[in-house]
Amino acid sequence: MENKKEMTIPNVSAATDAEQSLSKCTDNSIVNQDTDFKGYEQSFEEMQREILRQLGPSYLKTVSMTTLYDTVFEVQTPLIDGLLQRGTYLFVGSPKVGKSFMMAQLAYHISTGTPLWEYKVRKATVLYFALEDDYPRLQKRLFQMFGAKETGNLYFATECKTVNGGLEEQIRGFMREHPDTGLIIIDTLKRVREAGGADYSYASDYDVVARLKALADSYKVSMLIVHHTRKQKSEDIFDMISGTNGLMGAADGAFVLSKDKRTSNNATLDVAGRDQQDMKIHLVRDSERLVWNFAKSETEMWKxxxxxxxxxxxxxxxxxxxxxxxxxxxxxxxxxxxxxxxxxxxxxxxxxxxxxxxxxxxxxxxxxxxxxxxxxxxxxxxxx
CATH class of the missing domain: 3.30.56 (Phenylalanyl-tRNA Synthetase; Chain B, domain 1)
Known part of the structure; x- marks a missing residue:
C-alpha cells in the first residue's frame, strides 16, 4: 500500500519542468511557426508563378534601371591592357602580310604573361587553331621567333570541325580540361565555316561570327578570328574587310594589319571596338626573328x-x-x-x-x- 501511494503522488518537480518546457515552446511556436510557414508558402507560390511566367510564349526578359544600378557585375579584366579586351575580334590583313606571325606572338606573350610592347599582359592558357599550318612549320616558326623558351600553356590544333559541324563541342571539351583559358585564336575564319551560296550574305556573315562570339562570351574569354581583306581600297580601312558588314557587326571589334608595300618590314595595326579605344600602332618586323616590334602609336594608351x-x-x-x-x-x-x-x-x-x-x-x-x-x-x- 505504501508503495502504491508513493506511485500516485505527483512529481511536482517533473510537472513544473514540463510546464516550463511547454511554456518555452508555446512562446515561440504556434504564432511564429504559422507566420513562417505562411511566408515560405507565399515565397514558393511566387516562385511557381515566376517560373510559369517565364515559360509563357509571351515572356520577355527585362531588367529595370534600378536593378541594373544595383547589380555588381563580375570583374572582367583585359588580357592586354589598352589593347585586347574580353570579347570576340576579327584580325584582318591581306594574304602573307604576317597575320599568323602576329597571332603566334600574341599567343606566346599571353601564355607566358610577358609584356607585349608597352602593354601589360595577364597570363592565361591559349588555344590556337592554326588551320593553315602543320606541326613541322609551327615548330620551325616558334623556334625562330622565341628560341628554346617554350611554354606549356599554349596549345595548337591544325585541324578541327566547322562551326555547324561540331567546333563548339570541341572548344567546350578543351575548356573543361583547361578552365584557365583566356584566349582562343581561329586562323582562319574560312576554315571553320561551311561552303555554300550564302557564304557572303549579310545574314550568313553575321551568324557565323555571332555563334563564335556567344561561345566566347559564355566562357568570358577573348577570341581572335583571322580573316582576309579585299583587294579594293577604301578610305576607311575597316571597310576593306572581305565579306559583308555582318562580320564587323557581330564582332566586338577588329584589328587590321596592313603594309604600304608588300616588301616593306613596316606595317600599321589599326584597332577599333565597342570597349576598345580606336588606335593606330606602327610596327616594324624583325627580319631575323620575324616578330613584330613596336615603333610608335598615333594615340596614347587610354587611361x-x-x-x-x-x-x-x-x-x-x-x-x-x-x-x-x-x-x-x-x-x-x-x-x-x-x-x-x-x-x-x-x-x-x-x-x-x-x-x-x-x-x-x-x-x-x-x-x-x-x-x-x-x-x-x-x-x-x-x-x-
Whole structure:
C-alpha cells in the first residue's frame, strides 16, 4: 500500500519542468511557426508563378534601371591592357602580310604573361587553331621567333570541325580540361565555316561570327578570328574587310594589319571596338626573328580618369584590416565624403572592376532585413 501511494503522488518537480518546457515552446511556436510557414508558402507560390511566367510564349526578359544600378557585375579584366579586351575580334590583313606571325606572338606573350610592347599582359592558357599550318612549320616558326623558351600553356590544333559541324563541342571539351583559358585564336575564319551560296550574305556573315562570339562570351574569354581583306581600297580601312558588314557587326571589334608595300618590314595595326579605344600602332618586323616590334602609336594608351573615391577606400578602410562591412550611410561617414549613400553604392558598382584591378579590393552590395549591406574585402588578383 505504501508503495502504491508513493506511485500516485505527483512529481511536482517533473510537472513544473514540463510546464516550463511547454511554456518555452508555446512562446515561440504556434504564432511564429504559422507566420513562417505562411511566408515560405507565399515565397514558393511566387516562385511557381515566376517560373510559369517565364515559360509563357509571351515572356520577355527585362531588367529595370534600378536593378541594373544595383547589380555588381563580375570583374572582367583585359588580357592586354589598352589593347585586347574580353570579347570576340576579327584580325584582318591581306594574304602573307604576317597575320599568323602576329597571332603566334600574341599567343606566346599571353601564355607566358610577358609584356607585349608597352602593354601589360595577364597570363592565361591559349588555344590556337592554326588551320593553315602543320606541326613541322609551327615548330620551325616558334623556334625562330622565341628560341628554346617554350611554354606549356599554349596549345595548337591544325585541324578541327566547322562551326555547324561540331567546333563548339570541341572548344567546350578543351575548356573543361583547361578552365584557365583566356584566349582562343581561329586562323582562319574560312576554315571553320561551311561552303555554300550564302557564304557572303549579310545574314550568313553575321551568324557565323555571332555563334563564335556567344561561345566566347559564355566562357568570358577573348577570341581572335583571322580573316582576309579585299583587294579594293577604301578610305576607311575597316571597310576593306572581305565579306559583308555582318562580320564587323557581330564582332566586338577588329584589328587590321596592313603594309604600304608588300616588301616593306613596316606595317600599321589599326584597332577599333565597342570597349576598345580606336588606335593606330606602327610596327616594324624583325627580319631575323620575324616578330613584330613596336615603333610608335598615333594615340596614347587610354587611361581611365582618376577616381579619388577608390583610393580613399583603399587608404581609409584597409590600413589595418582586410575587410569592412556596413551600410552605405556608415561607409559615407567612415570615408567622410559628402555623397548620398545611394550614389556612393552606384559609383562602387560601376567601378567594381577597377577597384579590384587597381587595389585588389572586392565589392559586394546585398539586401538584408535591415537594409542594404556593403561588403569590401582585400583579395589578391590571381587570374586574368
Amino acid at each position: 581611365e580618369p582618376p577616381e579619388p573615391l577608390l583610393e580613399k577606400i583603399a587608404d581609409t578602410l584597409f590600413s589595418e584590416s582586410d575587410r569592412w562591412e556596413g551600410t552605405a550611410s556608415e561607409l559615407c561617414e567612415r570615408l567622410a565624403v559628402d555623397i548620398k549613400p545611394n550614389v556612393l553604392s552606384l559609383r562602387l558598382s560601376i567601378n567594381a572592376s577597377r577597384l579590384f584591378r587597381d587595389y585588389g579590393i572586392r565589392y559586394q552590395n546585398s539586401r538584408t532585413h535591415d537594409g542594404r549591406k556593403v561588403s569590401l574585402w582585400k583579395e589578391t588578383e590571381q587570374t586574368a
